[in-house]
Amino acid sequence: MNDTSKPESKPDLRTRLIDAAEFEIAEKGLAGLKARDVTGRAGCALGAIYNAVADLDELVQRVNSRTLVRLGAALAPASETSAPEAAMLTLADAYAVFALNNRRLWSALFEHRLPEGVGMPDWHRQDHEVLIARIGGPLIALRPDLPAEVLRLRVRTLFGAVHGVVHLALQGRLVGLPEAALRQEVAALVTALVAGARQLAEPEA
Amino acid sequence: MNDTSKPESKPDLRTRLIDAAEFEIAEKGLAGLKARDVTGRAGCALGAIYNAVADLDELVQRVNSRTLVRLGAALAPASETSAPEAAMLTLADAYAVFALNNRRLWSALFEHRLPEGVGMPDWHRQDHEVLIARIGGPLIALRPDLPAEVLRLRVRTLFGAVHGVVHLALQGRLVGLPEAALRQEVAALVTALVAGARQLAEPEA
């Protein structure tokens, strides 16, 4: 009993279930995730899911958290580039490459919807915040003239723009659109954005 | 028998079913679309769906086609603006406003997935092409230096960028993010993109 209020000790079956769910999503996509397949792979009874997590939605969110962490790790080297322009280009490219190399798990991040009224739990929301913060660094360096509040919004906008391009490319045609073309388009987008942002920040001089 | 091969004469029940499906999606979202609710609203038996359309997926695609047409109509006045920069700003703003005013139907356009292997039917793919073409006009005027093939890709990229921002804003928090803020962010994105694109197109002079 080393915890005060929330028992955090669910080491084994819970992990096996998340492992199994991650495998299933990576293999068949989010829509192909079935409770019976997951429990079958994890080697437990059907109902055991509901001792480990609240429902399948939480299981998906646990998998998504892992994916976000891996995505963050894939973006880490890029965010340490010194020059803002180069950093943003490298970040966006790393993002596109990660999406291409983890199609189904990456898609699950954005395909998953929880049932209308309920909001995202905090532990999962924070995983997103971490990612946004990592992207934010170079943009802050690029536009030091903007107040922090506007920058927070602008980071989300920048992320949304890159994300939208990758999203559209992957759902439009998995095959047919070569990896190089997508990376090139993302690069063109970020280049234009950076050029525009710099120009707007320095009207003259 | 006025057709040669494909019987196109299904006037009434089919339309009522699409009407009902459109209403249900607008009311409860794509995930809330149930075969029994649709047939109940359309006033017919459960199985009647499968005489009018192949399955629920096609019913969703029929609704999505309507939405695309309405979206195209909402974008039409903006695309006729003469100056490319102003046209692109107006287009993007009209897109954001349409998404805000038709949240669930607009979301259905991108939430819907067909089962893994099968591709989008041509009649539905063309609805997308029309939309892309409408957006493409101003971009072509802005970057006459680029070859047609690159421009086709670039239009998709531009669309993806704007779409991604709106998408992220709407799924992140329906309430909490005011309409004005989203429109402002979209405007900032397009402004920066246009400034960057123009700058890259005219290195000097």
Next chain:
DNA sequence: AATAGACCTTGAACGACGTTCAGTTTGGTG
């Protein structure tokens, strides 16, 4: 008018799904 044949329409039934829960097993504590 009567018959035939092709379509549409019905609603009960089916299998797959997520979730529940009464019963059983397990593991630690007095």
Next chain:
DNA sequence: CACCAAACTGAACGTCGTTCAAGGTCTATT
């Protein structure tokens, strides 16, 4: 050993999309 709470089981439930044999409706032909 006895006890209890927690974890675990798998049959059962309600809901879902889809199917299909049965009956109805309409039009063309005799």
